Amino acid sequence: MRSAQVYRWQIPMDAGVVLRDRRLKTRDGLFVHLQMADREGWGEIAPLPGFSRESRDDAEAALRAWSLAWRDGGEPLLPGLPSVDFGISCALAELEGTLPQEADYRAAPLCTGDPDELFAVLAAMPGEKVAKIKVGLYEAVRDGMVANLLLEAIPDLRLRLDANRAWTPLKAQQFAKYVNPAYRERIAFLEEPCKTRADSLAFARETGIAIAWDESLREDDFRFVAEPGVRAVVIKPTLTGSIAKVREQVNAAQAQGLTAVISSSIESSLGLTQLARIAAWLTPDTVPGLDTLNLMQAQLLRTWPGNTLPHLGPEALEPLL
Secondary structure, X not given: OEEEEEEEEEEEEOOOOEEOOEEOOEEEEEEEXXXXXXXXXXXXXXXXXXXXXXXXXXXXXXXXXXXXXXHOOOOOOOOOOHHHHHHHHHHHHXXXXXXXXXXXXXXXXXXXXXXXXXXXXXXXXXXXXXXXXXXXXXXXXXXXXXXXXXXXXXXXXXXXXXXXXXXXXXXXXXXXXXXXXXXXXXXEEEEOOEOOHHHHHHHHHHHOOOEEEOHHHHOOOOOOOXXXXXXXXXXXXXXXXXXXXXXXXXXXXXXXXXXXXXXXXXXXXXXXXXXXXXXXXXOOOOOOEOOOHHHEOOEEOEOOOOOOOOEEOHHHOEEOO
């Protein structure tokens, strides 16, 4: 006997969260809950506004159709919408016991540029000291000065930077000008500094600052190839698709000598804990990029260890199926 429920949820965000020039006031998504005999599995479907190809309405329609077909005994194919495929594959993996329980709850903390604040967080971090800065939101010169300050103040720090293709080649060079060449090797990578891949590759070649691909992975002509200056790929499962596709991309990257980083698309605490399990399984030697929970005002169903945000239970969910 099979059971499939679909739920809608909404969590208020911190006031300062801006995605691609739009303020995100709430994080909206869906859960699917599958049950069969004494087994169950949960999955999160939460298209990210401005980044996902599908809308939440598209995702909801596809999820309802798949869930009804599965509940009635079918083995429906995944719908082909990345967020839906990811959530369904997580629910099926939990149901079938193929998603390992062990999780990697390390997270590269998002830093606002205050070294004293970062010192305390890094002091409690086991192993490699990694932090992340969003760049490209302000002046490139300011971003370069902040990165340089942190690298100078914390000698064992490795920085991950994310520009979301915000810079022209000139602005990218302005950033690099303010980072001491002696510190550049401790920039683990800079995600997509320029608007085109060619300009980003040229930036890496000219500055010695390693780059990582993120948005590029979702372009039809992207291939996993080892190129000078490219150190990593950032894989966001909600934007990628099923666990099988995520695993395929991790394997393709690692075969080329690239670091694969499992990263958040601002999922709820339930989705983030599943991403932590996927990271421990597929990329055990790499700190994942999952430090987004504190952008929200609450946790949902499952909690992140040590997080003090309020915890909302099933009463916060709106049943749809």
